[in-house]
Amino acid sequence: MNKADTFEFFRRLAEANPAPETELRWTNPYTLLVAVVLSAQATDVGVNKATQALFETVDTPDKMVALGEDGLKQHIRTIGLFNTKAKNVIALSALLIAEHGGVVPADRALLERLPGVGRKTANVVLNVAFAQETFAVDTHIFRIGNRTGLAPGKTPLAVEQKLERRVPQPFRLGAHHWLILHGRYVCKARRPECWRCIVADLCRYRPKTPAPAA
Structure with missing residues (x-):
């Protein structure tokens, strides 16, 4: 994924969810x-x-x-x-x-x-x-990094290092939240829901998954 597409990828995710947060509950x-x-x-x-x-x-x-x-x-x-x-x-x-x-x-x-x-x-x-700009690569981010072409790598560390180099400002702080949530609810492991994905046209995954029959 080139620089322009990477910026647009995160811009759309940020527009859809301006303040991403972890779904774990914590107090300190x-x-x-x-x-x-x-x-x-x-x-x-x-x-x-x-x-x-x-x-x-x-x-x-x-x-x-x-x-x-x-x-x-x-x-x-x-x-x-x-x-x-x-x-x-x-x-x-x-x-x-x-x-x-x-x-x-x-x-x-x-x-x-x-x-x-x-x-x-x-x-x-x-x-x-x-509030440090880190990229916590779990199974969702590892999958998305490789599936989309955003940050392909054979290991979680390789994906993390590519995200470190490629994710632009102002998206670096929230990037791993957007990717985790996208992988959890849209770009799923077994059947990615490409038909409702807001970044499908930027993604290198082929073939796109069609919408389920009515």
């Missing part, structure tokens, strides 16, 4: 970090259901450590891999207390040192909580 950088860690291989809807009651009383690393691993499991047992995630959340909370005064750092390298936090999770936290 710490609860966002926990929610993103829990969202691995799980839906945002499922995570929100599990954390609704949790975040009403547990919204700091100290409170999470006090709750304990078993207590956390009672809240998140409906989420996939909840045993491992509970262990990681308690461990990262303890590390935040020990090394960062209980404050979530606005630094990718420091975030990636926390248990259960990889590059994608760090990028989400940096973007959403700290």
Whole structure:
């Protein structure tokens, strides 16, 4: 996708949704970090259901450590891999207390040192909580980057690096939200809904998916 088409691609997505946001519910950088860690291989809807009651009383690393691993499991047992995630959340909370005064750092390298936090999770936290221009490549963005020709790459990191080079201002801060939402609701994995896509004419995907029969 050339520069002009890339600009128009994001311009249309921005016009349709001027203020994109994560669908995960959070109240501060710490609860966002926990929610993103829990969202691995799980839906945002499922995570929100599990954390609704949790975040009403547990919204700091100290409170999470006090709750304990078993207590956390009672809240998140409906989420996939909840045993491992509970262990990681308690461990990262303890590390935040020990090394960062209980404050979530606005630094990718420091975030990636926390248990259960990889590059994608760090990028989400940096973007959403700290307004940094990062590109968190999940399965939706990886698919769209390759399918549309926007940022083709064989790995999530390759797609991220191409987005870093190609996404223009003023769209960089919201770019990964627009792509995630577009992949979640329009450019779906099994059957992209090309017939109602506002950027279909810019997309390199062929053949376009026709509208379902009435």
